Amino acid sequence: MELSQLIQNLMNGLAIGSVYAIFALGYTLVFSILGIINFAHGAVFTLGAYFTYTLVVGQFENNGLLKGINLFPDGSPFSGNPWLFALATLIGAAVAGLVAVLIERLAFRPMRSRGGDPLLALVSSLGVALVVVNLIQLLVGAEIYNFPSDAYGQVRPALSFHIGEKVVIIRTVQLIIFAVSLVMLALLGYVIGRTRVGKALRAVAENPGTASLLGISVDRFILITFFLSGFLGGLAGTLVGTAFGVAGPYFGVSYGLKGLAVIVLGGLGSIPGAVVGGLVIGLAEAFVPAQYSAYKDAVAFALLFVILLVRPQGLLGRAQIQKV
Amino acid sequence: MALLEIENLSVNYGGVQAVRGLSLKVEEGEVVTLIGANGAGKTTTLRAVSRMLRPREGRIVFAGRDITRVAPDEAVRLGVAQSPEGRQVLARQSIQDNLELGAYTRRDMGEVRADIGRMYGRFPRLGERRNQLAGTLSGGEQQMLAIARALMSRPRLLLLDEPSLGLAPIIVREIFDIIGELNAGGTTILLVEQNARLAMQRSHRTYVLEAGQLTLEGDSARLVNDERVLHAYLGG
Numbered sequence A: 001m002e003l004s005q006l007i008q009n010l011m012n013g014l015a016i017g018s019v020y021a022i023f024a025l026g027y028t029l030v031f032s033i034l035g036i037i038n039f040a041h042g043a044v045f046t047l048g049a050y051f052t053y054t055l056v057v058g059q060f061e062n063n064g065l066l067k068g069i070n071l072f073p074d075g076s077p078f079s080g081n082p083w084l085f086a087l088a089t090l091i092g093a094a095v096a097g098l099v100a101v102l103i104e105r106l107a108f109r110p111m112r113s114r115g116g117d118p119l120l121a122l123v124s125s126l127g128v129a130l131v132v133v134n135l136i137q138l139l140v141g142a143e144i145y146n147f148p149s150d151a152y153g154q155v156r157p158a159l160s161f162h163i164g165e166k167v168v169i170i171r172t173v174q175l176i177i178f179a180v181s182l183v184m185l186a187l188l189g190y191v192i193g194r195t196r197v198g199k200a201l202r203a204v205a206e207n208p209g210t211a212s213l214l215g216i217s218v219d220r221f222i223l224i225t226f227f228l229s230g231f232l233g234g235l236a237g238t239l240v241g242t243a244f245g246v247a248g249p250y251f252g253v254s255y256g257l258k259g260l261a262v263i264v265l266g267g268l269g270s271i272p273g274a275v276v277g278g279l280v281i282g283l284a285e286a287f288v289p290a291q292y293s294a295y296k297d298a299v300a301f302a303l304l305f306v307i308l309l310v311r312p313q314g315l316l317g318r319a320q321i322q323k324v
Numbered sequence B: 001m002a003l004l005e006i007e008n009l010s011v012n013y014g015g016v017q018a019v020r021g022l023s024l025k026v027e028e029g030e031v032v033t034l035i036g037a038n039g040a041g042k043t044t045t046l047r048a049v050s051r052m053l054r055p056r057e058g059r060i061v062f063a064g065r066d067i068t069r070v071a072p073d074e075a076v077r078l079g080v081a082q083s084p085e086g087r088q089v090l091a092r093q094s095i096q097d098n099l100e101l102g103a104y105t106r107r108d109m110g111e112v113r114a115d116i117g118r119m120y121g122r123f124p125r126l127g128e129r130r131n132q133l134a135g136t137l138s139g140g141e142q143q144m145l146a147i148a149r150a151l152m153s154r155p156r157l158l159l160l161d162e163p164s165l166g167l168a169p170i171i172v173r174e175i176f177d178i179i180g181e182l183n184a185g186g187t188t189i190l191l192v193e194q195n196a197r198l199a200m201q202r203s204h205r206t207y208v209l210e211a212g213q214l215t216l217e218g219d220s221a222r223l224v225n226d227e228r229v230l231h232a233y234l235g236g
Helices: A003-034 A041-057 A082-113 A118-140 A172-194 A196-206 A208-213 A218-244 A251-266 A271-286 A290-310 B042-049 B072-078 B095-102 B109-122 B124-128 B139-151 B169-184 B196-201 B227-233
Strands: A158-163 A166-171 B004-013 B016-026 B031-036 B057-062 B080-083 B157-161 B188-192 B205-210 B213-219
Touching (some): A003 A158, A003 A218, A003 A251, A041 A118, A041 A218, A041 A251, A082 A118, A158 A172, A166 A172, A172 A218, A172 A271, A196 A208, A196 B095, A208 B072, A218 A251, A251 A271, A251 A290, B004 B042, B016 B042, B016 B057, B031 B042, B031 B196, B031 B227, B042 B188, B072 B080, B080 B139, B095 B109, B095 B139, B109 B124, B109 B139, B139 B169, B169 B196, B196 B227
Parallel strands (some): B031 B188, B080 B157, B157 B188
Antiparallel strands (some): B004 B016
16 A cells, blocks of 8 residues: 555544544443443434534425425524534534433433333333434435535635645545544543542442442433533534535434444443544544445444454453452 | 431331331430341441432431431431441542542532541551552451541541451451541441441440341440340350
């Protein structure tokens, strides 16, 4: 492989891998607190993208019940400037976070408070995901909605530079995705590792009973966790939607599965594991030659399979220690 | 008025009625011991007071306030702290972080730091290891951490569940010396203990539980010589 191709693939892989990482962290947060996978996380990812699209464009002109409704007849206040677009993205992510909180209330807490098997919550979250997907289809149809290119104003679409004779092209949106993801990871690492809230969150994750004895409201921290998880999921949705279009109600399904691969690869419940897992899978996909790109997912899951054969606890997972 | 008053408490735990119609009092400044065989309902009683278990019947009044239905974190805010059975330190966090989390309900950060300093003064081995993960401590050190952590909320009532469990005799003595010092410093303590003799020697009053019901109560100094207690719990 030539150097230029190598760098191009690396850039592509890091950009998509960092989105996988922040998306998968949403799974990890909920898993580390409740010990279960929130199967509605992919749907929250989809919603994040649709929320941002709603703010930036204001209408869904192709299909669905909302066709013909225009929120902003005089043009969206969030369009035409990269900072306004960023603001819309954050609001979209925050609303996605609130949806995740709602999902906890509707699909997880009722099962938990009745002492139900954790597997039940898994199934009910799967149900929520289906409802969300169908609701999106009902409201705005199954068409792909692309963010108009002027939505974020006059930004250069790509940077290109030469390596020898060859040209490497990096889309601006890829750089932004990478930068935003890194900032989110650093922020999350700081909050969880250093702050009072983060320490309390880890206490709830390690031992909810002890956390309550210390005066930490476990229920409140579960809500905070779902909000953070939904925020990360919704943010990832907008980032991917900006790069490749908001690809219909099933937009989040394949990302949802990919995210599962990421956390299993990195080690269930491990935050650094989700980051490493995301980057590894993103890079692996980027190095799949273009003519075989239809097999990207197969490559990701084959990699998962091989790594789990060698390290069943995942790359950075803790080996299970039975305490007597 | 007593600091803690339990009236006619019944609690179900694991499908059985673990505590039935229990009434007891802890006066401000006392050390009160609960003894009884395994499964007599001692831990269940403590967990009802710290609000980790929901009573089926009865009332728990703390400092004149009915806390029977408050949330566990509210109980901590009101001044009840528990050092749980099996110590339950947060193994994956440092000693310092465990202590900081013990003060989670407090907002006076300067005083919290000062209190952590005092804990290191009282428990020098915790101070030496402040940045180590709590999971790396020995059993006795973990017990000290669990007590120190409970004290960090500046409780009016300290609930100690089996502080001597699994510890070497010399460490057990040390833990009980600490309990004595804490009480001398003004902390009211409700103690559940397998080591009945030691617990009775170091407490003002004792309640004896059997199958979830109170069978005996009185001054520890008197009960420690009681035929029935001697026979059942002190191997006499």
